[in-house]
Amino acid sequence: MKRILLIEDNNDIRENTAEILELGGYKVETAENGKIGVEKALSNKPDLIVCDVMMPVLDGYGVLHLLNINPELKGIPFIFLTAKAERGDFRKGMEMGADDYVTKPFTDIELLSAIESRLNKVNLLKKNFELNADGMQQMLHEAGGKKALENLTKDRHVNHYKKKQVIYSEGNHPNKLYYIEKGKIKTFKTNADGKEFTVGLHGEGEFIGYVAMLEGSAYKETAEAISEAEVAIIPVEEFRGLIDSNKEVMQKFIKLLAKNVEEKEEQLLGLAYNSLRKRVADALMTLQQKYKKAHTDKFSIQISREDLANIAGTATESLIRTLSDFKSEKLIEIHAGEIIILNEKKLAALLN
Numbered sequence: 593m594k595r596i597l598l599i600e601d602n603n604d605i606r607e608n609t610a611e612i613l614e615l616g617g618y619k620v621e622t623a624e625n626g627k628i629g630v631e632k633a634l635s636n637k638p639d640l641i642v643c644d645v646m647m648p649v650l651d652g653y654g655v656l657h658l659l660n661i662n663p664e665l666k667g668i669p670f671i672f673l674t675a676k677a678e679r680g681d682f683r684k685g686m687e688m689g690a691d692d693y694v695t696k697p698f699t700d701i702e703l704l705s706a707i708e709s710r711l712n713k714v715n716l717l718k719k720n721f722e723l724n725a726d727g728m729q730q731m732l733h734e735a736g737g738k739k740a741l742e743n744l745t746k747d748r749h750v751n752h753y754k755k756k757q758v759i760y761s762e763g764n765h766p767n768k769l770y771y772i773e774k775g776k777i778k779t780f781k782t783n784a785d786g787k788e789f790t791v792g793l794h795g796e797g798e799f800i801g802y803v804a805m806l807e808g809s810a811y812k813e814t815a816e817a818i819s820e821a822e823v824a825i826i827p828v829e830e831f832r833g834l835i836d837s838n839k840e841v842m843q844k845f846i847k848l849l850a851k852n853v854e855e856k857e858e859q860l861l862g863l864a865y866n867s868l869r870k871r872v873a874d875a876l877m878t879l880q881q882k883y884k885k886a887h888t889d890k891f892s893i894q895i896s897r898e899d900l901a902n903i904a905g906t907a908t909e910s911l912i913r914t915l916s917d918f919k920s921e922k923l924i925e926i927h928a929g930e931i932i933i934l935n936e937k938k939l940a941a942l943l944n
Contacts, residue, residue, distance in 0.1 A: 594639040596638055597623065597641045597642070609703070626647050629641070634664070639668070643670065643671070656670060669711065669713075671706055672692070673698075674693050692709070749824070752820075753775070758816050764811055766804045768826065768827065769802055770800045774822040776793070777794045778792065778899065778903075779791050781812070794882075803852075868914055869914055872915070873918075894930045900931075923938055
């Protein structure tokens, strides 16, 4: 049961409001002024605070200020109760960090709806979504409703790409968001000598190209199909409109990006310190984790040796020799260029 702290100096309003909240299924604690309210919040942290603006001893603005400077209380959803005569001052509270306000006199539905909305958004931010299309769609669905999700992905033009065909190029500015419906795509960077380094692998149900859109910058990598692919096109204006209009979606998107950065850091650490055999084994395991379909015993993939070498961060010749060693050790099998993983556990646990 969610706990709500109600801070209100008027006895009748405080008692009536507490009764409404209890009927709504909440556990309610009350305080008759701001000072007592802050003390109660410190002793027993609530899930949400409903607070009057004009009160003796410590007003609502003072309560919000003290909450914001206390690490243990900062971030608690905060709703102001504002008399109509004070409505012009509510912007001050919103700028200080209040989440919402309800104008007196209010109805039961108005108050309960405001509270439910804030608690639902807090639950959204606490959830962990996968860094893929399913996670993105679940996030958008819960934050913006079915309509926002349907408008983002429904009836989009689909481009067809052949193997080795470029989808977008490093240095260009984005005007589209890309959603992979079929196929496999890699993203890579190129140095001054033309040497490629693969920085990402992407498959069905994933979005690509959104980092540059969020930054408002040019692409920092090139996206290229490593198999035949079908990619849906979403106009940049619609994506930005959804992000700009929904703070919760943006905050969750930042968490998804942070997870992506963490994965890239682990990849770079492995390239810096792992042996050649370990890097090749890790590249094969990354491909399996990314592209293996459910209910299949053995994973196999048709990938060029050049692409695999770029994932492992090594020369093509060194990769071929290592694959030959793995084949001799019965870790993999190779048929007509297709690599089949025979011993997943041994590859994953390969010592450095």
